[in-house]
Amino acid sequence: MTKAAEVYRLLLRDLGPQHWWPADSPFEVIVGALLMPQTSWRNVEKAIGNLKRAGMLSPAAIAASRLDRLRAVVKPAGLYRTKPPRLREFCRHMMRASGGDVDAFLRRDREALRLELLSLKGVGPETADSILLYAAQVKVFVVDTYTRRAGRRLGLFEHEDYDSIQSYFRRNVPDDLYVYQEYHALMVALAKHACRARPRCGACPLLEVCRHGRACSKRA
DNA sequence: ACCCAGGTGTTTC
DNA sequence: GAAACACATGGG
Numbered sequence: 243m244t245k246a247a248e249v250y251r252l253l254l255r256d257l258g259p260q261h262w263w264p265a266d267s268p269f270e271v272i273v274g275a276l277l278m279p280q281t282s283w284r285n286v287e288k289a290i291g292n293l294k295r296a297g298m299l300s301p302a303a304i305a306a307s308r309l310d311r312l313r314a315v316v317k318p319a320g321l322y323r324t325k326p327p328r329l330r331e332f333c334r335h336m337m338r339a340s341g342g343d344v345d346a347f348l349r350r351d352r353e354a355l356r357l358e359l360l361s362l363k364g365v366g367p368e369t370a371d372s373i374l375l376y377a378a379q380v381k382v383f384v385v386d387t388y389t390r391r392a393g394r395r396l397g398l399f400e401h402e403d404y405d406s407i408q409s410y411f412r413r414n415v416p417d418d419l420y421v422y423q424e425y426h427a428l429m430v431a432l433a434k435h436a437c438r439a440r441p442r443c444g445a446c447p448l449l450e451v452c453r454h455g456r457a458c459s460k461r462a
Numbered sequence: 463a464c465c466c467a468g469g470t471g472t473t474t475c
Numbered sequence: 476g477a478a479a480c481a482c483a484t485g486g487g
Contacts, residue, residue, distance in 0.1 A: 279469035285485060286468095320484035324470080366470050386468045430468055 246398055246414035250421065253428040257435060260427035263376035269344045270299065271377035275369045276329050277319040288318035301342040305333040328364030335362060348378035356382070367404050375426070381419050383411040384426040388433035 243251075265271045270290060277286045292315045293299045298307060313326045333342075339358075340347040348355070352374065359370040367385070374380040385407045393399055399410050415421055 275468090278467090280467060280482075281469095282467045282485070284467095288485090318484065320467095321470095321482050322484085324482070328470095364470065368469065372468080384468085388468060426468085433468085 244414040246411060247416065249396055249398070250415060250425050250428070253432060254424065257428055257431045259424060260431050262423055262427035263372070265376075267344075268348060268377035269301065272332070272344070272373050273299065273329065275372040275377075276332060276364060277316060277325055278372075279321075279364075279369065281320050285318045285320065289316040292316065292318070301333040301336045301344065304330055305337045305342070324364065328362070332362055332364070344377075352378070352380045355380075371408075375422060379419060381417070381422050383408045383415075383422055386426070386430070389426060389429045392429050392432055
C-alpha cells in the first residue's frame with residue numbers, strides 16, 4: 243500500500259466519511275465553488291441560503307438577475323466586486339452552452355469541459371476541479387491549500403505546483419471516484435479538526451497536522 | 463485590533 | 476516566469 247493510501251485509510255478511520263460536497267444539487271456545488279475562494283464555508287452557506295430564499299438558485303435566475311440585486315443576495319460571500327459578476331457570467335455561459343441544463347452542461351467531454359471551465363473568469367484549477375469532481379462526478383483530484391499543507395507535513399511531497407501534486411495523488415491512490423471525493427474532503431476535515439481537537443486523538447498521528455503546516459503546538 | 467478563510471486575476475520585479 | 480498584492484465579509 244502506498245503512503246498516500248495509508249494516510250487515506252487512517253483519515254477515514256479516525257474522521258469518518260465526509261460525504262462531500264455538502265450541497266443539494268450539482269448546480270449548488272457550482273455556485274458554492276464559485277463563491278468559496280478566500281472565504282469561510284459558513285459565509286458561502288449564508289449566500290447560498292439567501293439565493294434559495296430569493297428563488298434564485300438556478301442558472302436562468304442568476305443569468306437574468308440584476309447585478310446590484312445579486313450582489314445584495316450573495317453579500318456574505320465577500321469580494322462583491324468580483325464574485326457576483328463572475329457568477330452571473332458563468333450562468334450566462336451555461337445558458338448559451340446548454341440552455342441552462344446543468345446536467346447536460348456537465349455531461350460533455352471531461353477534458354474539453356475542464357478547459358472550458360478554466361477559460362471562465364474566476365475559475366482557476368481548484369474551482370474547476372471541484373466542479374468536475376463533485377458536480378460532474380469526474381475523477382480528478384482537487385488540490386487546495388489544506389491538501390498542500392497536510393501533504394507536505396505528512397511527507398507525501400514537497401513544494402510542488404498544482405499539476406504535480408494532482409499527478410502525485412493520481413499515481414498513488416486507488417483509481418476510484420469515491421476515494422477521490424473522500425480524500426480531498428478528509429484533508430479539509432483534518433485541517434479543521436487538528437487545531438481544535440482537545441484532547442487530541444493520541445491514536446492518530448495525522449492529527450498532528452496543523453494549520454500553517456507546522457506541528458500543532460497546542461497539545462492537550 | 464488583529465488574523466484568517468476549501469483562490470484567482472493583476473501587477474511587479 | 477516567479478513572487479507579491481488586492482480583494483471583502485464574518486468569525487475567532
